[in-house]
Amino acid sequence: MQRALFPALFAAGVTFLLTCLVIGVRLEQVGAELTVTGADADTWGWIAFAVIGVFLFQLFQTPLSRLKQRLPTPDVTGLLPDTQLRNRLKPWLISLIVVGLFVWPFMVSRGAVDLATLTLIYVMLGLGLNIVVGFAGLLDLGYVAFYAVGAYTYALLSEYYGLSFWVCLPIAGLLAATFGCILGFPVLRLRGDYLAIVTLGFGEIIRILLNNWTNVTGGPNGIGGIDKPSLFGLEFSRRASEDSQTFHQFFGIDYDSSHKVIFLYLVAVVLVLLTVYVINRVQRMPIGRAWEALREDDIACRSLGLNPTVIKLSAFTMGASFAGFAGCFFAARQGFISPESFTFIESAIILAIVVLGGMGSQLGVIMAAIAMTILPELAREFQEYRMLMFGGVMVLMMLWRPQGLLPMKRPHLELKTS
Amino acid sequence: MTLKKATFGKTLLAAGTLMAAMTAAHAETLKIGIAGPVTGPVAQYGDMQKIGAMMAIDKINEAGGVNGMTLEGVIYDDACDPKQAVAVANRIVNDDIRHVIGHLCSSSTEPASDIYEEEGVMMITAASTSPTITEKGYELIFRTIGLDSLQGSLAAEYIKDNIKPQRLAVIHDKQQYGEGLATTVRDMLADAGIEAQMFEGVTPGDKDFSALIAKLKRNNIDFVYYGGYHPELGLILRQSREKGFDAAFMGPEGVVNSDLAAIAGDAMEGVLATAPKSFDQSPENAALVEAFKARNEDPSGPFVFPAYSAVQVMTEAMDATGKTDPYALAEHLRANRFDTTIGEIGFDAKGDLTEPTFEIYTLHADGSKTPVTK
Amino acid sequence: MTETSLYILQQLINGLTIGSTYALIAIGYTMVYGIIGMINFAHGEVYMIGTYTAFITIVGLLTMGVGSLPIILLLALITAIIISSTYGYAIERVAYRPLRGGPRLIPLITAIGMSIFLQNYIRLAQGSRDLAMPALISGGIEFGDPAVFEVSISWMQLIIWGITLISMTSLAMFISRSRLGRACRACAQDRGMTNLLGIDTNRIIALTFVIGAALAAVAGVLLGLYYGIINPYIGFMAGLKAFTAAVLGGIGSIPGAMLGGLILGVTEALTAAFFPSEYKDVVAFSLLVLILLFRPTGLLGKPEVEKV
Known part of the structure; x- marks a missing residue:
């Protein structure tokens, strides 16, 4: 314990230095004057708490770490039933979930359905980025650019050419995929960090262009009045626009605004289910294997005869297309888009979803997306602290469990020795 | 028998009164x-x-x-x-x-x-x-x-009639509010024969305007209309003072903020701005102003x-x-x-106010403003 | 001299001023990358904390009645350097050291998380509003023909040049002449070998972070005085620009960071001079992308040979 005293004092001193001025003294702007005032007693209480806490923690570090080793590791995978049982239950479980997803919105409030729709958008984005980051191991920090491309494609096509949502959906995906290709091509030779920075730069460039090209994209005003998707031509609005009918008129029921919300939600569910299915299939195809080979060791990959160019491009393109779909849907749901929604922070959030869920693990990503979207809603009182906790959680997760909550299990067969 | 009836009647009466009382107390x-x-x-x-x-x-x-x-x-x-x-x-x-x-x-x-x-x-x-x-x-x-377009046209009118600049520059912050205003002012002045020598955007959040100011100096600008908010204008004013660029400036209500004085200091003396009428200054609202102050709230915000x-x-x-x-x-x-x-008001078919609510003010370095007399 | 050339001279002066501050911050990025191969996303926030500390110190001193400008400046620099360095050290110790040796993706994400955490930490502590301080050092010299174009250099600009020059020279001398500096270079070259030679690489790495943070703090003080306005979000943009400068000059190379900063500053100023100023930022990012595509090692960097 003696040996721990000095480091403990040092750590406590560091903590004090960190907090004394920056938290302990507050800059206030009073009219045209700037003043400093000591922070209130509560804040100093927190500072004291932190300093003493760090001191004690460092002092008792060895016994505490020994205790930690004895604790069971938080391994969520241990909770799942064993493989045999799992394989038999899986189809039933999946069908239960799918049916539940379709039935649920009719039983809950409109706000909950709206929140669920937003969550599904992030699920789609997370799954898409998962292809690039999780499967292929390419760190893309500018993913939000493809999201923006998808959203603006639908907005512009709808405004200038009057094309409907369903027509624009594949176009948005295609266009985003093209951008993915265009971005992927020059960055092929780059590795790791450099790739990350170039994609970051690309994302920012797209955002600045969208903000400045006022003639086409409306600049900072964005584009408003975007149409919602319709069901075979039936609109979900109170009054129909010329030469089309509204949903409630067709079925002869009263107008209820929740129809629109539920319909949007169902569209989102369909899109997400398709995404999950497609990605699942592709993961098992040779290209999926090639992605993983690339992630593990791209030089070995090359020496095995696989063409890394094609593999990287395919990962970028596919990931980008899902972002395009998500963007198109996002524009339709919100009815108004502006460059403000496509900042670097969005990319960071989507990346956090992929990393927290476990890179490469689809289920993990879905859970993480749900957690990231729903938890801030539940903790409304902590609105002020939301971003702070977000940053802190990112750091903590990397320190504590970098492989994510549900690390990926490669689909494999196990030989049973009898 | 009579007793029971009486008790029954009284209970009913009591219950009825209670219910009525409850309804009355629980107003919607x-x-x-x-x-x-x-x-x-x-x-x-x-x-x-x-x-x-x-x-x-x-x-x-x-x-x-x-x-x-x-x-x-x-x-x-x-x-x-x-x-x-x-x-x-x-x-x-x-x-x-x-x-x-x-x-x-x-x-x-x-x-x-x-x-x-x-x-x-x-x-x-x-x-x-x-x-x-x-x-x-x-x-x-x-x-x-009021509407941005009204603010812009009010500013343009004033510039056209009272300032008559030789070399005008219109700067904006590329956002909906600022760029919209700047465009209105530029177009209206162009119609009146005053062409803007420069029409440029700055990035909000940016701190360094030395390049812009050098450009303004080079073009011998004598009047600048700025469409945007106070942080950027404050910095532009401050840096202009540093660099010896002393044209007159005018801005919309988004710059009328005590923070402008903090940022620009003396450089903001004499800057013009369109702003909503100071309703907290009108005598009819004096009692309300007191009520706000009693709650420690500032009634001077626009x-x-x-x-x-x-x-x-x-x-x-x-x-x-x-x-x-x-x-x-x-x-x-x-x-x-x-x-x-805010006075006697009415609404037009679009839902906007029928009365103009903006006026032109001269801003002072201590954060106050005085209306200009035309 | 003609009007255009005077105008260009003015923009050059502006560009060099801002460029030298980019250089100061860029050195932090480049040193850390050179020694442990990681991009310290949180470095911009360390700069921001330096600025806030400087403001607190300056306003505090002014309130206490200290009138002498050089003393205020000196104390502000010292306080900012101490506090920022502590932050640099603490960040490395808490968030990066445990992750050393693992896959490169993880520390990058930690860094992003740290950056977001620090931004909001300061936002909660000091408010998200802009805080403005009146110019403490104003005025300057002007030359050139008033009829053609007057070029002005403010005292503050000269001070920035001076202090930046002193900082960079001291750093260069430290790295090349002192023992610790030699240890830093050894660590950057081959960490394993350095460890074997008996040098405590953990301490050297911590020192690198501290030096980087100190320089960022200096930049923070200078820019805080120059612009006079701060908010919790200035770290992000400054960090990104400084990072671009570091990459431009060759990440891992300290002279490269200095050169990159100056080039970036001047390019930005000249772009704004002849094109609408809104495209200033696009230039920075496009430069970044172009450099990474065509010469990823930057101007002064050495091509990295990948060993299999």
Whole structure:
């Protein structure tokens, strides 16, 4: 314990230095004057708490770490039933979930359905980025650019050419995929960090262009009045626009605004289910294997005869297309888009979803997306602290469990020795 | 027998009285949503709107409420973000609230207004000045503040008649508010024969304007109209002073903020600005100003009294029509004039105010402003 | 001299001023990358904390009645350097050291998380509003023909040049002449070998972070005085620009960071001079992308040979 005293004092001193001025003294702007005032007693209480806490923690570090080793590791995978049982239950479980997803919105409030729709958008984005980051191991920090491309494609096509949502959906995906290709091509030779920075730069460039090209994209005003998707031509609005009918008129029921919300939600569910299915299939195809080979060791990959160019491009393109779909849907749901929604922070959030869920693990990503979207809603009182906790959680997760909550299990067969 | 009947009768009477008393004590509340930024970089403006509306609600409740109902203000935070504004609008509809004061930022009000109109919720904004909000032909959307286009034309008129610059520059911050104003001013002045030598945008959040100022110097600009908010203009003024560029400046109400004095210091003396009339200066509102000060709230913010008036017209319409149905109220608003803290006002078919509410002021280095005499 | 050339001279002066501050911050990025191969996303926030500390110190001193400008400046620099360095050290110790040796993706994400955490930490502590301070050092010299174009250099600009020059020279001398500096270079070259030679690489790495943070703090003080306005979000943009400068000059190379900063500053100023100023930022990012595509090692960097 003696040996721990000095480091403990040092750590406590560091903590004090960190907090004394920056938290302990507050800059206030009073009219045209700037003043400093000591922070209130509560804040100093927190500072004291932190300093003493760090001191004690460092002092008792060895016994505490020994205790930690004895604790069971938080391994969520241990909770799942064993493989045999799992394989038999899986189809039933999946069908239960799918049916539940379709039935649920009719039983809950409109706000909950709206929140669920937003969550599904992030699920789609997370799954898409998962292809690039999780499967292929390419760190893309500018993913939000493809999201923006998808959203603006639908907005512009709808405004200038009057094309409907369903027509624009594949176009948005295609266009985003093209951008993915265009971005992927020059960055092929780059590795790791450099790739990350170039994609970051690309994302920012797209955002600045969208903000400045006022003639086409409306600049900072964005584009408003975007149409919602319709069901075979039936609109979900109170009054129909010329030469089309509204949903409630067709079925002869009263107008209820929740129809629109539920319909949007169902569209989102369909899109997400398709995404999950497609990605699942592709993961098992040779290209999926090639992605993983690339992630593990791209030089070995090359020496095995696989063409890394094609593999990287395919990962970028596919990931980008899902972002395009998500963007198109996002524009339709919100009815108004502006460059403000496509900042670097969005990319960071989507990346956090992929990393927290476990890179490469689809289920993990879905859970993480749900957690990231729903938890801030539940903790409304902590609105002020939301971003702070977000940053802190990112750091903590990397320190504590970098492989994510549900690390990926490669689909494999196990030989049973009898 | 008689005893039982009597007891029975008394019980009934007692129960009846109790129920009547309970109903009387539990008066209905009418919830009014107040949507705006509570957190985020422009929270101080959201605060202005909030204190104005809440003061109005409290005063009306003190006077007995509306149609026998007590008003209750419910605060919603959209952080000036369109995504959150949409979520807030959905939540308000979900919470069965049909009257909203808000939002603040035009970029939030726009998408939210789509939802309100669709769902039959009345929305009165006391701060969003973008013209596009009332261009969509909506029935239930109103505002108790002037339009950007009016601010711009007022500025252009003044520049044309009083300043007559030789070499004009129009700078904006590329955002909806600033660029819109700058474009209006430039176009109107061009029509009057005064061409802008420079029309450029700066990036909000940027700190270094030395390149811009060198360019202004090079073009021998003698007058600059700036469309945008106070942080950038403050820095431009300060750096201009440093670099020996001493043209006259003019800006919109987005620069009228005590922070401008903090940033620009002496360099802001003599800067012109269009701003809403200082309703806290008018003698009719003196009692209210005292009431705000008693609560430690600052009544001088540009959105305080418009928000107050928004609540006023809404409740007056409810009183007059005896209903709370937004469509009935909307009709009443369009057809009548109202006596409010921002003066006597009326609404036009689009939901905008029929009276101009902006004036031109000269700003001073201590943060005060004086109206210019034309 | 003609009007255009005077105008260009003015923009050059502006560009060099801002460029030298980019250089100061860029050195932090480049040193950390050179020694442990990681991009310290949180470095911009360390700069921001330096600025806030400087403001607190300056306003505090002014309130206490200290009138002498050089003393205020000196104390502000010292306090900012101490506090920022502590932050640099603490960040490395808490968030990066445990992750050393693992896959490169993880520390990058930690860094992003740290950056977001620090931004909001300061936002909660000091408010998200802009805080403005009146110019403490104003005025300057002007030359050139008033009829053609007057070029002005403010005292503050000269001070920035001076202090930046002193800082960079001291750093260069430290790295090349002192023992610790030699240890830093050894660590950057081959960490394993350095460890074997008996040098405590953990301490050297911590020192690198501290030096980087100190220089960022200096930049923070200078820019805080120059612009006079701060908010919790200035770290992000400054960090990104400084990072671009570091990459431009060759990440891992300290002279490269200095050169990159100056080039970036001047390019930005000249772009704004002849094109609408809104495209200033696009230039920075496009430069970044172009450099990474065509010469990823930057101007002064050495091509990295990948060993299999």
